[in-house]
Structure formats: structure tokens, C-alpha cells
Amino acid sequence: MFLNKKAVLFIPSGKSKEEVLPYITHMAIGAHQDDLEIMSYHGIASCYKQADKSYFGVVVTDGGGSARSGAYANYTDEEMKQVRFQEQEKAAVLGEFGALAQLQYSSKETKDPHNQVLVQEFAQLIQLAKPDILYTHNLADKHDTHIGVTTKVIQAIRSLPVENRPKALYGCEVWRDLDWLEDNHKVCLDASFYPALASELVKLFDSQISGGKRYDLATLGRRLANATFFQSHQVDTSNAVTYAMDLTPLIKDDSLSITDYVTSFIDSFKQDVTQRITKILP
Secondary structure, eight states: OOSSTTOEEEOTTOOOHHHHGGGOOEEEEESSTTHHHHHOHHHHHHHTTOTTOOEEEEEEEOOTTOOOOGGGTTOOHHHHHHHHHHHHHHHHHHTTOSEEEEEEEOHHHHHOTTOHHHHHHHHHHHHHHOOSEEEEEOTTOSOHHHHHHHHHHHHHHHTSOGGGSOSEEEEEOBSBOOTTSOGGGEEEEEOOSSHHHHHHHHHTOHHHHTTTOOHHHHHHHHHHHHHHHSOSSSOOSOSOEEEEEEOHHHHHOTTSOHHHHHHHHHHHHHHHHHHHHHHHOO
16 A cells, blocks of 8 residues: 555554545645644544544654653654654544554655655555545745645645545645735634544644643644634634645646745735835825
């Protein structure tokens, strides 16, 4: 099933992949363990306890090079990889994922612009699952490994027949939020469902939290801030929102430049800021 022999497919229900993968509706491809829970909670919650929906999470890298301190300060890289691998499987059980794939590539391999093996890996998984919605990192993310994942996801989808492509591709927040996007460019994903689950999923990654990164607090805080600061003249309709960049046009029109597409959002933001200041200045 995988091109990387170290990759592992985990199905929490104990069913076979033939029983699970044809029923996937929501899929997420994230660079690291815990990225899925931070950026694609909307997909996890949409499928949670739903008989007609199923979530497939894909983690690309092996967890090597993770920051560590406290109880994990003396862990070797191999020990840390194993801890993060196990944390991710626990999250898949708690979130009732339909399936979880941990591909275990290195960050270096993921960032390599010439790595077509990973593009083929993504294409094969997407072809098997045929999700309606696919979540990945946004193209303005400041983590190079995340950008490596997203650009290869787009390349992978473009290699597939049109009928096997997701209906929607969303680039979500992790290492740079999307509050700067103009409101008409934001995809607002409601993350208010099952608040206890939302909290517990991120808390499962103790190796990161105990290591000095309070992702558990920051993730929920960002979602609340997004919901509260979205509209200045309307009451909130949700208390947790994840913003996403709509990348769907890039898989509908293969001729679109990935770079030009994302910089068009930046140009639009610049124009909005300029106009607001200009009309107020004397």
C-alpha cells in the first residue's frame, strides 16, 4: 500500500482497509504528529460518531528532530520518534478516525523539491480514499516542511483524473494564522463541536506540551480568537473557528501558478490596508 516500507496504516476499529477506505469522506495530510488535531479538527468533528462519514488522517514525517525538555530531555531521536508515533495512534483512537497513516518520511525528504516519491505516495492514498474534503497546510505557512507537504499534495491531486479529485482542498492554520486574509477569502471552519474532545486531542501530545510548547492552550485560544474577532458588528455564531485558505481552484485548474495564487491574497491584503489608511488620512 505504501512506497515507503516504514509507513504504517492504523485502523482503530480493527476493520480491514478494504472495509474502511472506500467510505472516507474527510481526509487530512499534515506534516507532523499533532498537526492534524490542530488544523483539521473540523474534519475530525464532522465525522465523529457519524455512521455515514469517516476521517482519514495522514502524518508525513517521523517525528525526528522534535524539541524536547523536562521528562523528555534525555530521549534519543529514535525514542522521541516512537513516543510521537504512539501519541498519534492514541489520538486516532480518541477521535475515532476511520484510518491513520504514518508515512515516516524525514523532514529533509518532505522539503526536497525533487522528491516525486512522496507526490506518488500522496496520489495513491488520495486515489484510494477519494475524500470529498481534503485538509492540508496553508501556502502562507512559515514552516518549510509544511510548505513541502502542501505543494506536493497539490501536485499529487493534479496527477489524478478529475473524477478522483477531492471536491474541496483547504489550507489550514498551524505555523501562521490566517486572520490577515480578507474576510471574503477566508474559509471559516466551525470547530465548536465536542469541546471536550477538541481539548483532549491536543493534550494527548504530552511530549510536545511537557517539552515547553503549550499547543493545547494556543490551539483552543486561536479558535476562540478567530470566532470573536471575525465580525466587529455582529454577535458570535460560534465560539471556535479555524480559518482556512481555499486551495480548491488550484486543483480545478492545473494551469494556475501556485505562487501567483497565494501572492494574490497578499496583494489583496496590501490593497485593503492601503485603502483603509488612505481614506482616513487628511
